[in-house]
Amino acid sequence: ADQMYGPKEDRKLVIVLVGLPARGKTFTAAKLTRYLRWLGHETKHFNVGKYRRLKHGTNQTADFFRGDNKEGVEARNEVAALAMEDMLSWMEEGGQVGICDATNSTRSRRNMLMKMAEGKCKIIFVETICNDQDVLERNIRLKVQQSPDYAEQTDFEAGVRDFKERLAYYEKVYEPVDEGSYIKMIDMVSGNGGQLQQINNISGYLPGRIVFFLVNCHLTPRPILLTRHGESLDNVRGRIGGDSSLSEVGEVYSRKLASFVEKRLKSERTASIWTSTLQRTILTAQPIIGFPKIQWRALDEINAGVCDGMTYDEVKKNKPEEYESRRKDKLRYRYPRGESYLDVIQRLEPVIIELERQRAPVVVIAHQAVLRSLYAYFADKPLEEVPKIEIPLHTIIE
16 A cells, blocks of 8 residues: 555545535445445545534524624534544544535635644545435435434424425535535436536545545435355265356246346346356356346356365465464455455456446345445445455345
8 A cells, every 4th residue: 555655645545525414425435435445445424414413412402504794604513623633533543534524615724724734644636516406305305314413303394394404505605616625526416316516636546446436326225135156066065166066956046036037037037146156156047037047257266276176174274374274363364376355356446346237136146255345335345354254145125
C-alpha cells in the first residue's frame, strides 16, 4: 500500500457525502463501506446524525435545522467537527478510508472539513442529487418511518410535514459542490441508474475504483440467487478441485433447481444464469430453460495448484507443512502454484461490479470458496470470516 499511494495524505482518504436529506446519502455510504471493506481496505462509516442525536437528543423540530438559527447551525457544525475528529484519530490508528455521512450542504461546512483534513488525508466529495419527485416522496416517507428522529412521533403525517419543513430549510442554504475533488451522482436513486453527472480532479488507484463502483450502482431491487453446483463425483471422493461431472444425487439437484428457478423467476424473463467454466456448474445449469446462460472464468473454484485432485488426508500426509499453513490462516494461505481466498476476492471484483449493474435477477451457480466470497460481500461479513462461511451443497441462498 505504501508504494501504491504517494505522500502520507494520499494514503488516507475521506469521502464526504453532500446532498439534501432523503437523497440516498446513507445508502451510498453503506454500499461504499461494504465494497471497500470487502476489497480489504480499512473503512468506517461516520454518520453525523448519530453524533447529533447523542449530543442533542432525538426530538429536535424542523426549527433546529433553520439556516438563520445561529445556535442550531453552531450545534450542527460542532457535531460534524466531532465526527471528523473521531475519523482522523481512527485514521491515526490505521484506518484507511473514512466516510463522512451528513448533508454537508454549505461551502463553509465543507471548508471547515477540508481545513481539518489538511496534511492528514485526501478529501473527495460525493454529491447525490435527485430530481425525481416520486422517488423523493417515497424516500421522505421511508425516512420518517425509520429515522430515530421520529421514533417518538405518534402522528406519521405530522412527522412527514416536519421533515418536509426541515428539507425546505436545507434547500434555502444549499450550495452545490464546485470545489476540490468531487463526484456528482444524479438521479442514482430513480430507476435510470447512476447517471454520473460530473467528475472533477479525481486521480489515483482507490479514487478510480470508487468512481467505477458508483457509476455502476443503482437502487432497483432484484433478487440474486447463489447456489453451489450439484454434488460432483469428486465431492463423493473427497477430492479438491478437478473438473468432474455430477453424481446421481447432483443430477437430481440440477432438476430440482431448474423447477425452483422456473417458479421463482417465471415473471422475470430478463433474468440470467451465471456459471463458472467448470463442467459441474454447467451441468447443474443444463436443465434450466428459457434464460440466457453466461460462463465466467472468474467464477471458477479456488485454484488448489499442486494439491488439485488430492484429498485433504493426502495433503496432510504428503504435504504436512502446506496442510498446517492452510489450517493456521485459511484466508491468506496460497496453494503452491495456486490461489488464496484473497486472490479469489480480487478476481471476483468484476463479477461484483456486474452484479451491482444488473437490473434483472441473476442466478449464480458456482463453487464453495467463490460463493463464500460473494456472500461475504452481500452480507457485509469481515474478511477473516470468509473461509468459515457455511455454503452447503444443494442449498439456495437468496
